[in-house]
Amino acid sequence: MAADQPIPYSHKKHVAMGLECAGCHTMPGKGEAATYPAESTCMQCHTSVKKESPAIKLLSKFAEEKKPVPWLRIYKLPEYVWFSHKIHTKDAKCTQCHGDVASKDVLLKEKPIDMNSCMNCHDEHKASNECNLCHNPA
Ligand code: HEC
Ligand code: HEC
Ligand code: HEC
Ligand code: HEC
Ligand code: HEC
DSSP: OBOOOSSOOOHHHHHHTTOOHHHHSOOOTTOOOOOOOOHHHHHHHHTTTTTTSHHHHHHHHHHHTTOOOOOOOOSOOOTTOOOOHHHHTTTSOHHHHHOOGGGOSSOBOOSOOSHHHHHHHHHHTTOOOOHHHHHSOO
């Protein structure tokens, strides 16, 4: 499933510059979401870098209009599943659930996030697999 993103952003190029995952994917509050970066984060460089490129012109337009770039979502759980990035990234690495993002120009869904994949890892780490843990948390 190749995502046809509105702007051809490359993880490979940007991570190679030394940018960190957490710098763009902040996990506010309880850390449920890993979030997409604010356009102002991109503009720290792109007000000058490659500003004549059509892709960067489009990016600047979103930033000026204060509209989020409509990135296509790749990993998405149904509403009835509770998941927290903050808890899972204490120990697990991003690669474990999303593959080797740093080497990719275009991200695809590489790893499953279905119930079995959650439960297998919970079994391995002796974490609970009570239905309510993921479906009806207190
Ligand atoms: C400069 C900012 C930036 C950095 C640094 C960055 N990302 Fe991203 N990330 C993005 C943007 C923009 C998107 C949306 C476009 C896309 O999917 O390629 C995205 C999308 C993703 C997605 C797909 C989310 C979804 O389901 O739609 C994953 C997973 C991800 N990043 C993981 C990582 C990891 C892991 C790292 C560090 C190795 C990282 N990112 C570093 C900006 C960044
Ligand atoms: C630390 C500075 C920096 C940040 C922050 C940054 N970029 Fe870049 N970006 C660059 C540089 C440098 C290049 C040129 C890389 C190359 O050509 O090898 C580039 C290239 C690009 C290109 C390719 C443009 C073209 O036409 O070749 C796109 C698209 C892009 N960036 C989007 C983004 C987006 C979206 C964000 C925010 C999520 C972002 N960048 C954040 C430095 C940055
Ligand atoms: C234990 C598995 C797991 C780990 C580890 C993990 N993720 Fe995720 N990620 C998911 C799942 C599941 C979703 C879908 C969440 C949803 O739909 O609520 C997701 C969604 C995302 C998204 C889409 C936007 C959002 O807020 O949900 C981004 C971006 C992302 N992950 C980045 C990262 C980064 C960066 C790391 C490492 C710091 C990371 N993930 C570590 C499982 C994981
Ligand atoms: C990489 C292994 C791994 C994967 C994959 C994984 N988990 Fe977990 N999960 C854990 C571990 C370990 C804990 C216990 C963490 C702790 O108590 O510090 C945990 C804890 C949880 C909790 C309890 C958090 C809390 O609030 O106390 C929930 C809910 C959860 N996981 C949901 C999910 C869902 C949903 C998925 C699949 C989309 C998933 N997990 C995939 C390892 C994983
Ligand atoms: C570690 C997290 C986790 C636990 C524990 C868990 N589930 Fe799930 N469940 C998920 C995820 C993620 C999905 C959505 C993805 C999918 O359908 O595989 C899901 C989906 C479902 C669905 C919808 C399936 C469908 O095909 O529409 C049902 C029903 C369900 N779970 C029942 C249960 C029951 C019953 C238990 C306890 C025995 C349980 N779940 C325990 C993570 C979990």
